[in-house]
Amino acid sequence: MRKPAADSTAISLQQRNGKTAWQLALIVVGMFGFGFALVPLYDLLCEVTGLGGRTGGAYAYDPATVQPDKSRLIQVNFTTNTNAGMPWEFWAEKGGVRVHPGELRQMNFFVRNTTDRRMIGQAVPSVVPPSAAQYFHKTECFCFEQQVLEPGELLEMPMRFIIAKELPKNVQTLSLSYELFDVTNFAARVSVAGSEGSE
């Protein structure tokens, strides 16, 4: 007599356990998704705060609407590095320039493929201090695309930039650093995220 009763409670307990398990599985699925959501969230955070010195993509600029702020002069330094294993030479025309906010300037960079094979390079920019990163705009940059160089080839690459007049008052110097990566093997399969930057 007792057995059926015990069984029926066992079934309802089993159902309850199954229900709990599925509810908890939802947390698991949600957190797996959240892990991937962290990627765009991190990008957003970097764009807002300049974390990691990230700069935006190509900047649309209409010279008629922007008057340079002649009262301020900002020192902009340029550094160039090649990533480990990247044999190219990479340098900037000058170590730095002084510009007014709102003024469009051009700086030339150079790369030389020192090897005897065709290679593809990709430069990745970063700005310090990070708080200035979002005010540093590039209207044209070699970092928006990859460079394909034949053996021994030298390439001159222009970079045009403008510093927004909203640049915080305490920033008098900022540094733009480029790191050059060898993407010869990698480039075949991928489009580069740098060129997808929207602004």
Place this chain on the structure above:
Amino acid sequence: MSDIILAGQDLDHDHDAHHEVVPDRGIARWLLTTNHKDIGTLYLWFSFIMLLIGGTMALVIRTELFEPGLQFIEPAFFNQMTTNHGLIMVFGAIMPAFVGLANWLVPMMVGAPDMALPRMNNLSFWILPLAFGLLISTLFMEGGGPNFGWTFYAPLSTTYAPDTVTYFILGIHMMGASSIMGSINIIATILNMRAPGMTLMKMPLFVWTWLITAYLLLAVMPVLAGLVTMMLFDIHFGTSFFNAAGGGDPVMFQHIFWFFGHPEVYIMILPAFGIISQIIPTFARKPLFGYDSMVYATASIAFLSFTVWAHHMFTVGMPLAGQLFFMYATLLIAVPTGVKVFNWVSTMWRGAMTFETPMLFAIAFVVLFTIGGFSGLMLAIAPADYQYHDTYFVVAHFHYVLVPGSLFSILAAVYYWLPKWCGRMYDESLGKLHFWLSFVGVNVTFFPQHFSGLAGMPRRIPDYALQFADFNMVSSIGAYVFGFSQLLFLYVVIKAIKSGEPATDRVWEGAHGLEWTLPSPAPYHTFTHPPRVTEIEAHS
């Protein structure tokens, strides 16, 4: 007395209702078992084997570091040793040991007949030997096993990883699946299968801490799975989550890793808090001081663990506001942790204390875990962390919280509940000898590492500057003492199982809780009919 009668009746019912359920014999019993006690035993033996394997790797590391210079192993192999030592101890020794204890104890503590989902329980255990078999087999493959540190920062673990990294990723996925299934099981058992009268706030603290730990696991193991999936995509499918050349960001790896990693370190200590909260009242012969505050402190620690991850990476370059936030949030965790330490001390205050082996390990836990907590506070101070970051000071810190912290709590738990599991007492004098060897060994090993770290010795290096020679030699001697004394532990356990004195049902004079109302050894099936929860067996 009434509960002993109850337990006796329960045993009779067992034989009536379940005499058809005879466990399979031999290997099939262990492969096919869905019994929470069998699975708990499997978890515990598995984690002990992993402890010995990970410990052997630690001794390889300490042997190479005994003297400056390269004597025994190549730097590349040294890196594989530090990496696998960390992975095996975290995911193979500490976590499965706690799951094993939960399997054995949670159903008996809440008065349930078994875990809520017994077949999934079997699966979540048997994934583990496969996962670790896979991980360890990579050490024998061409190119070697994982060598990028247990934190497997990209791009070390992607662009520059050995080819075997794919096996590593699969192994992490399997360990994660195992932990997630184990957690679902534990939560369902605790929420649905408590005996009538076992309200949440009457649950033993071991059950409480595991309930909270299981939720932490559910929240962060999927993030870890996502992270290694991103690695897999970067390595094999040309994505650029962490590849700077393709527009990715290696620093993002560290953020996501530590979003998992910091709750993970509390996953490895909260069940330990639960164990210590069971043992100290027994041997102080007083109820636990501040039961409610213990529960709330555990919940606060779990909640705060999601807000402090970046204190592992102060030096990556972070805005000042970020550094301050993560520093203060981290320091805040000292408050609920302090509540716990003071509660344990208050429980012992004016107690009628005796010092059996479990109590010795528990007291050592309170003292040494607190030392590890204090060095953690030093590391939490952002400006000071720049000096300590990636030095042996960090190694000393997390070994103090994980070895005399988590591991001592597991050893204490085994000594405390072993008589209930196998019905026999361990040899008390050998147990005490094991304790003292472990206690001295652990301090001789890890205390000097504070000094070598503050003096600037980096972690994860096979060779070092001459001024660190003495500290390292002392540390290595301590490691041998500690390592080999765990073989004594193995002997004590086997001796108890084979020829220990029969244990009483209550085992310890001051023990309270439903598991002590059962006969020793605990029958194969227990509480098939819910027990009556008497005031004396309920906490608070």
